[in-house]
Every structure is written in C-alpha cells, then in structure tokens.
Amino acid sequence: MSDGILATILISMLGGAIRVSTPFMFVALGETLTEKSGRINLGLEGNLVLGAMVAYAVSYHTGTPWLGVLAAGVSGVFLGSMHGVICSLPRVNDIAVGIAMMSFGTGVAFFFGKPYIQPSAPRLEALPLGSWSDSPGLRQALDINPLFFVGIVVAIVMWWAFANSRWGLIVRMTGDSEPAARAMGVQPHRVRIASTAIGGFLAGVGGAFLSLSYPGSWNEGLSSGQGLMAVALVIFARWNPLRCIVAALLFGAAGAIGPALQSVGISQGYYFFNAAPYILTLFIMIASARSSSSAREAPGELSITK
C-alpha cells in the first residue's frame, strides 16, 4: 500500500472519527450523568432516534436547524423524565424499563417520522476549519460541526461540576450511597429524575446531530445501536466526562474504518468493518469488566455493576 493511499485513509478516518463520534459523545455524557446519580438508562437509543426525527421535522418546518436541535433535546427530556419517574416506583427494574423506553421512543419516532423521510430539511452548517489547507481530503475532514465543540464544552463543564459544584456533589453522593444522601436531606428520587431528564436532553441532541449533520437525513435505519454502544462506552470511560470524549473519538474512528477503506476503493469486507465498533465495544467490555479501577470508580448504587 503506497503512502498516498495510507494518508487518504488516515485523513478520512480522522474526519470520520470526528463526525461519527459526536452522537456517541452526547449520549455518553448524558448516560454518565444518569449513571453518576445511581441509575442506568438503557433507553437512550430511543432518545437518539426520537431526537433525530424531531430535529429533522422541526428544522424542515421552521427552516432553523438549531431550533431542531433544541426540540430534539426537549423530546429527550420527555423520554428521560418518563424513565426517571417510572424507575422511582418501588420494585421497578431500571434496565428493563430502559428496554421498554427504547422500544417506545423508536416506535413514536417511526410513527411520526414517516412524512419526513422524503423531504429535505436545512442542515447544520459545519465550520470550515480546514480552509487553510489545499488538500481537499483534509479540508473535508476538518469541516467540523459546531455540535462537536458544544459536546467538548459540555464534557469539560460536567467534569468541573462533578468535582467542584454543590450539584455535582449531590449527584455523586446519591449515586454512591442512597442512605448517605437521605441523611444529608437529599431526596434521591428527585436527583435521579433530574439527572435522567438532563441525560435524556443530551442524548436527544446527539440524535439531532445524526439527522441534521451526519449522515444528515432522516430514515428508519439512521441509528443502529449507537445509543447502546454509548452505554458501554461510559463503562469504558469509567464515568469520567473527559474520558468520554476520548472514548467517543475511538469509537468514531472504529466506525469510520469501513467508509474510509471504501473511499480508496477497498469495498471487500465492508460489512465486516461495519461491525468493527460493535466488536470493539464487546472487547472493551470484556477487558474492563471486573477490572479493579473500574470497580473503584463505579457509582455504588448502579445496578449494572452490582
């Protein structure tokens, strides 16, 4: 393989990693917040799909894609609060409710999304950060959507807030020990409902990226498990928002292998490379399960690590 082809592959993987990682990042950050409060929401796949549909529909009707992003977030809050409230009832299993919310969110999105498969809605403008370069490949790779940077800012704010703010402390305490939270006069259910709702908002925004930036249209096959992979990603990132960025980029790069190889004409094994992110996730889960650092940093109340 010549250097030119290798460079093309690497550049398109870089661009692909940035593009593909953005929805991962938002869902993972939302899930981090929810899990830090001691609950797991497996239904973020539903938020992602519903968010993508709502964002596309609102962008189509109003002509303002950013309004679509906001609406996607609101739809995520709706699903997140539903999950949060239902799981606050005694004897309700948060993992099972997550599966139900996934099915509910996807069903609602497919139902209302039918009329929007054909029309094209205004998309989010990317920032041409590569305009200094005269290599078209690099320029394309550095056309970065502003949501990517929004995600990084959210991650930094979350990382700071968990360590330094009163709210961050309350969320972490609720997640680590419910009795301690009660003793401090905090109502665990309220904290968890709020964390799941805000987490749902972030996942909805991640969905908006799918339909308004990359791949950039609404159809029923838009998300294939990204919402769930993000949950695994959170375990890999050990509930640290900054590590979520790195993990999301890694997953993004894995997802970009197939398309990158295809761009240089290697289509053999395309489907195999398409499976790369899932295989990577699985191996990461195998490697990080039972690891001592993972056990140390996991929120104590989390049902998935018990």
Add this chain to the structure above:
Amino acid sequence: MTAVTTDTPVRLTDSTKFRAWAEAVAIPVGALVVSALIFSIFLIFLGKSPVDYFQLLWKGGFGTSFSIQNTLQRAAPLILCGLAFAIPAQIGLTMIGAEGALVLGGFSAAAIAIPLVTGGVPVVLTMPLMAIAAMIAGGAWIAIVGWLRHARGVNETISSLLMTYIAIAIMNFFVEGLLRDPGSANKPSTMPIGKDYMVGTIPGTDVHWGLLAGLILAVVLQLLMNRTTFGFAARVTGGNARAALAQGLPVGRLVVACTAIAGACAGLAGYFEVAAIHGQANASLVAGYGFTGILISFLARHNPIVVVPVAVMFGAIAASGGLIQRRMDMPDATALVLQGIIFVVLLTSETLYGRFAIFQQKAGADRT
C-alpha cells in the same frame, strides 16, 4: 434436592397459591387494558377512531380463517423468541439478543443447505441437519453471552445486543459476498433451498410446522424449568446467585446452559423463517421478532406456557397491520407505538405486586 431448606416451613395453602396466581394474571391484564386506553387517547388525538382500530385488529387477527392462520403463522417465531427471553430471565439474566440468534440461525441453515442441496443429500437428512445447524449456531452464539456474564462479569443486556448487530453484519458479509446467489440482483440472498427442501404446512392449514415446534418447546421448557432438578437449580440461581454459589450449585454451567437453550430457540425460529417462509437467507430475516419476544416474555411473566397465548396476541397485531394500514391510512409503525405503550405500562405495573390486599394472605396467617 437439599439445596434450599428453611427452618420454618413455608405454609403454602391452596388459597395463597390461588391469590398469587390471580395477582399474576390480574396485573398484566390490567396493564393491557390501561395500555389500550392510552393508545385509544393517542388515536383520538390523531383524529382516528379507536373503535375502528380495535375492530380491524380483531378482524385482521382472528376475523376469518385466513386471518387466524396468518396470525398463527406469525406467532410461531414469536413463541420461540419469547422463550429465548424467558429462559435466561428465570436464571436472572436480561438477555435481549434473540434477534441476532434468529438471524445467525437462519443464515446457518441456509448456508449448510447449499452443499447439501447441490450434493443431492436426501430431504429427510437435509431438513433436520439444517434445523440442527440453526440451533447450534444460535445456541453457541447466545451461550457466549452467558459465559461472558459468568466468567468475566460482562453485562449480558449490552453484550447480547451488541452481538445482535455483529450477527447481522456476519450474515450481510456472506450474503453480499461469498455466498451470494448470482440470481439475487436487487436483494442479495443466499441460494434458494428449493421447494423440495421447504418445510410444509400442518395438514388442513396454511400454518407451517414451526408453530407446533414452538408449542412443543414451550411445554418441554415449562416442564424443564418447573419439574426438574436443573430447572429448580436455575430458578434458585435466578433468585439469588450468591446463595446458589454458596450452596455449591454449578452456577456457571447453569447460566451457559440456559443461554444456550435460549439461543437454540431463537436459532430454530430462524430456521423456520428460512425453510418455511423465505426459502433463502437475506435481510428479511431482520424483522424484529427477537425484540417483540422480549415484550411477550415480560407479559407472560417469563412463564414458557403463557408465552404461547401472548405470542398469538402479538401475532394478531402483526397480522392485522396491513389491513389497518389500508383502511385507516396509518403507517406500519402504529403497531410499534402500541407495543411501546404496552411495554412501558407493563413494566410500570410491576410496582403493583403486593399492593392489593385482596391478593395477599389474610392477616394473622403464617408468613415467612
């Protein structure tokens, strides 16, 4: 069976048993009624008539002998996929990868059929070999999930779903490449197995034998889980895995066995989809049966026998889809919305167990 002994014997009177049984029936049925009400409000909100909807649902699902057969035809894979969730659930696992095992099972059956059919192996040998290949492929696939859970502590819910996507990718990889039938231009598929190798229908009906296979498996698994040492040990593990380990039960082997059974059920569903419906493996195998099976199992409270009638109900929802689409001008995702509502309401209703005095033992009775 000395695995579990209690110092104070639990007095299970007939009345107590009946009350527990009545509770386990009343709460899911109540959840279904509430779901239907919520869905009706949803329909009214959209300007559609709920009465029309449920009438068409009945007509499309059970109205004519054709629709009943259509319903039963669709119920066959749903029974098998419901069982695929129910068995791991009894040992305490939330395994949602039946869709992947179905796809891989169907694909394996179609793949092994290629040399057998072209080699002229007799039908009586080819058909069981295909079914066995499907069950082994599905069983081994999901057994990995169980083994990872036991040996490495990998969360089975996430790993089984990831493996579903990997299974679909494996099928696509071969169907679009190595095993692609040159004749399948628009929809890449494996070589058709041919009419002679297809599974027939139950005499006097248009329903294929998969329905009977599902029924038999439901009965067998019901007996296995409730009348054998294996089933007892599995349910003890499901109740408290640490206690089971402390009692010396082979938890690892039990977990792997239960997940293998689940995968084999889903793989068999894949076999019937290939050998009785499509005649070849292609993307049509990814039809969502595995995911509907999760909901079916929850509604049946993971009880193998009860999975059967619940699967028939969901078969009717699927069978009436086309009629409702045409008559009421509603998208096919309507059924998904209804299923989503049922799912959410049903899981919410879990909180009601033990809340109604009528289902509890009378005060003063022996409670342990």
